[in-house]
Amino acid sequence: MDVKIVKETKYRVKSVWKTLQGEGLFAGRPAVFVRMVGCNLWSGYADTRERDAARTGASCPMWCDTDFTKEGSKAYTASELAKEMRSKGGDINFCVVTGGEPLLHLDAALVEALHQAGFFIAIETNGTVPLQEACWSETHGKLLAPDWIVCSPKLPQEELTLEYFDELKLVLPDYHPKNYQAFAQRQRYNEVQNNPLPLLWLQPEDGTRLQEATQMAINYALDNPEWRVSVQTHKILNVE
Known part of the structure; x- marks a missing residue:
């Protein structure tokens, strides 16, 4: 009798x-x-910025400063990663899975392992990967999704496949609310004191256009109070 060996992701x-x-x-x-x-x-490499912007139609390759390249990375099984996170975080039960694009990796098995380890899971996604594709569990016959989803879209709304989100963050000046009115309706509303809490954020691009983008965000929020201006407090506090 042949024994089928299943390799862990x-x-x-x-x-x-x-x-x-x-x-x-x-x-x-x-x-x-x-x-x-x-x-x-x-x-993720500087010499492909223009090529990738032309290939994808996204402007983010031209200014993204996040290092998500493979150099220096490490491969973990779901249980190994949960153990490493618990080792690094101690008693902290709130985790944020980011990238790059985390839904290229995050799946039902990892969600289940992190939940078993006691984590509340938040992700930061660009909205181009549907949850049903990334996090459907064949074992359980249902979606095992992250607990909290922040979407910062980098493509036009008609190209976004994410089914829902909890927070929407648009990076100004390239991604403007007037171009995401339909997509904004996919937000899950969370109740606070019996009132819906819209979590729609305007994030000024942190680069050469910061002053222009900040003023644009302020002006738009003042005229459209369902939107808020996002402040990157980790940079103010000088933490990674």
């Missing part, structure tokens, strides 16, 4: 570290961050 991780969440609803909250390798919009 391994997840390519750039880094795991303890820090404070810097943006959004959970700004200031202690967190364990996990940065996955790779993105479907940019290779």
